[in-house]
Amino acid sequence: MTSATLNSLGFAKPPSETRVVVAMSGGVDSSVVAAQLKEEGYDVVGVTLQLYDHGAALAKKGACCAGIDIHDARRVAEEMGFPHYVLDYENIFKDAVIDEFADSYLGGATPVPCIRCNERVKFKDLLETARDLEADCMATGHYIQRKTGDFGPELHSAADTNRDQSYFLFSTTPEQLEYLRFPLGHLPSKDATRELASKYGLAVADKPDSQDICFVPNGDYASVIEKLRPGAAEPGEIVHADGRVLGTHNGVIHYTIGQRRGLGIGGLTEPLYVVKLDVDAKQVIVGPKEMLATRTIPVREINWLGDEAMTSRPEWEISVRVRSTRPPRPAILRPISDTEAEVELLTAEEGVSPGQACVFYANEGSRIFGGGWIWRG
Template sequence: MPLNSLGFDKAPADTRVVVAMSGGVDSSVVAAELAAEGYDVVGVTLQLYDHGAALAKKGACCAGRDIHDARRVAETMGFPHYVLDYENKFRESVIDEFADAYLAGATPIPCIRCNERVKFRDLLETAKDLDADCMATGHYIQRKAGTAKAELHRAADHDRDQSYFLFSTTQQQLDYLRFPLGHLKSKAETRALAAKHGLSVADKPDSQDICFVPNGSYAAVIEKLRPGAAEPGDIVHLDGRVLGEHRGVIHYTIGQRRGLGIGGGEPLYVLKLDADAHRVIVGPKEALATRRVPLKELNWLGDTPLDAPRDLEVKVRSTRPPREARLIPMADGTAEVELMVAEEGIAPGQACVFYDDDGSRVLGGGWITR
């Protein structure tokens, strides 16, 4: 018997797939398409935080409106749908670390931690408990059958590619996961599929901000989570001059130029956040450029062990294309990346994601450290 579209040698009706449904158009289309193909679909939506609480916001993912939208898609397509309360897990695994990282002067990416610690760990285990053959999500990334094992590749539509946010996916998780939208050429195709199935979310706008951050105001959320966090201190030039006072390091990010409140003279950029001394260090733009990037918490998806330096491509920001680099692993499990061309604005707490030399296959990545 030939393999079905999810890669199993049995009929779709005999293949159970749990679909992680956020209530948005992407995961809704995944669930609808698989249901239409005859798969035994089970939709699961996670309630990640109390949408009646102060953190909630209109249009946020996984809040009340989204649970309602996911449920309607399940009713339209005729498959069961469950809502799981993951509020405590989300706070412990994602929100608390987000706040603490900002207080330490880092620039965290909670969406990666949510995929790593909530969706691809806890929810994936739930899918196995439901006897599902696999779990499918609406992420724009491709899973391909390699010669040795399943491989992770960038989405066909590079503008929507989410590989940067999924670098910490392990091989074991990848074996179980499916990403049915990764081959699509544009978001318009996804919306056309939603309209074809008559889904109410066909025209629903994409969520923009981090789900628990109202209007993109990180500092406001951190002050709510960690009262007294915004302790003022000195803005110090690279040469040691004190130029003014800041409102608390949580209000600043590496590479920031506007809103420093020090006016006049040469344009100055935030170079470093010294949370312990409550100092924001600033300097000229050229001082932002760096070629050496230290990494911790490596995840490696290559075919051969990472036991020697190798040339590959890396992304140090989600919005930048992959660039040539050399990855140098250390004996203690950390690594250093040497960029062939210096990049600006590399910040602790961001991810550095590895790609093969044609920039297609995702080879893992690590967290940028000081």
Template sequence: MSLDHPLNSLGLAKPPQETRVVVAMSGGVDSSVVAAMLAEEGYDVVGVTLQLYDHGAALAKKGACCAGRDIHDARRVAEAMGFPHYVLDYENTFRAAVIDEFADAYLAGATPVPCIRCNERVKFKDLLATARELDADCMATGHYIQRKLGLHGPELHSATDPARDQSYFLFSTTAEQLDYLRFPLGHLASKAETRALAARYGLAVADKPDSQDICFVPNGDYAAVIEKLRPGAAEPGLIVGLDGTPLGEHRGVIHYTIGQRRGLGIGGVADPLYVLRLDPETRQVVVGPKAALSTRRVPLREINWLGDAAFDSQPEWLLNVKVRSTRPPRPALVRPLSATEAEVELLAPEDGISAGQACVFYAPEGSRVLGGGWIWKGR
């Protein structure tokens, strides 16, 4: 690589035709556009699709990421644009690294986010290692997030379009991975621009709908998947108030989530009741008033820090944090307990914070993502 050569569009000092890029292709419009865009620019593109859970498995569903139909769509894009495409069987890896933990977390009363674990443990770990084995200079994905060069190296930033931003699901990306990854769509102003590019390249997936659910959860029915993975998990129990008073019966703790109001099947109460806590050991669903959902203190572990100074180099950080993917970042004090644990004090209380969700850190000003951690029940 010559340092005298101008940087190409991927930030590498070599011409595109001498730059090999592995593109992670899910079969959807986003990753297809990335692959087509880079191929048109003259890069040595290699498309790779992961076979994650199909092979006729009961969990697979039509139109989900990395199922049979999507592999076919990814292959068609590669053929149309003239670059090689490979399908790698990661079914066992995906089950061990993502699906099993998802099931166990639900059984423990948490609300897991398997898409984060998939990025962390499969796509940005095993697939990234495969890209290196293929002598690729970098790996590109269709995620809506930005990689920018800062004073201390590559930084992670939110996407330009807040409606498409996927930073919540990518907080665990490490500095080493960020050095190798590229996100060519993060700067686009809207998904409409991506679809317009797909149409310009003549891609058959230009009008393909976005996947809405977790890929291995048909129609968002988490409980059905858990029962299939862990037979006998849906044991009935009691719905109780904060003082332990029985208020009704439930079909199984796995059918409930923190903050849920509808579908409790409790009659004769004057004020609405919400799920406050799930106790799998006693098989109890604890309910109470909405006010009891509010909290300001959030314990975190498995923290991935992307700041310039060490995470535990100061007693606290004033950051913006996001405690659910659908909520905006809010100001908070983040107090390190170690390099990988912290307590977050929200400046304004939030409702329905649940173990198993992520808490993602953002700089107080600007778009920089500073990592995050996993919410747990605390000591």
């Protein structure tokens, strides 16, 4: 292989001389990445993180990095013939992800712990472990694309918009992007991934996708918070935006911005939604749907991935996503500092919530310019 010839991971040497650590969750996506790279002749090392108690994890179906998933990852490594390690990251995960999740929820926010896990665990501590193993790069099963631009690696949405995970990866830094690889980002569909799994004869080919947040069984956030912070859920009043007390609640943590169902207040002539959570006053404030509409969003802790500094312009015409389930919408980004900005949506969005991410996209094409955290409604 000549110096001008790059292998599929972008290195000017044979795959056999290129070591790649694959972050293996035990699911079909990361298993296919590991199997594919092994088949291409790379020096593959599989690593799986134990993120929380093995016993509890085994009992929960559909969780990432649970006991059964560790077993599945190890089995794939044995089938394909590459080394596999399980690292105990339980304390790191609790300190970096779970504790903040609990505190943010108690503070009236709606956190996205999957982003913090990528930012503070997988792309930080695990990435350093990959470097310690003298790997040339680290590969994951995320559906996102890394492309080489005029100024270095760029982050782009996945080819399959239905599988795109860019919302959860906006905080990937330029330095991390240099080291990371995402071999599935160009695939047209999840079916294509499962076809590859069948081609490699992987036992996980038909394994269901993980659901919900890995440490939150059945999406029941409140029960997890109560377990993590006993006694933190204090009762209070459900108050209309006009000041009328409509009822009582058993804890602000049971509610989210935009919620309509399960408010426990009947006999009303108009549908009401949660429009604000006042943690200090222990109040859940409700109002008509139009009160949810937001056009101006303060964003902080911004990770910027543009070619020029964010502050080099007074404003940027971009598109933004304020929820993982919504498509990007046109907006104006006005920088305040290197890490803070105000985002003006050209069309108001409902249910914009503190604790969620605001991710920046190019108006044309698939490039991601980073993003930040919504910090007040």
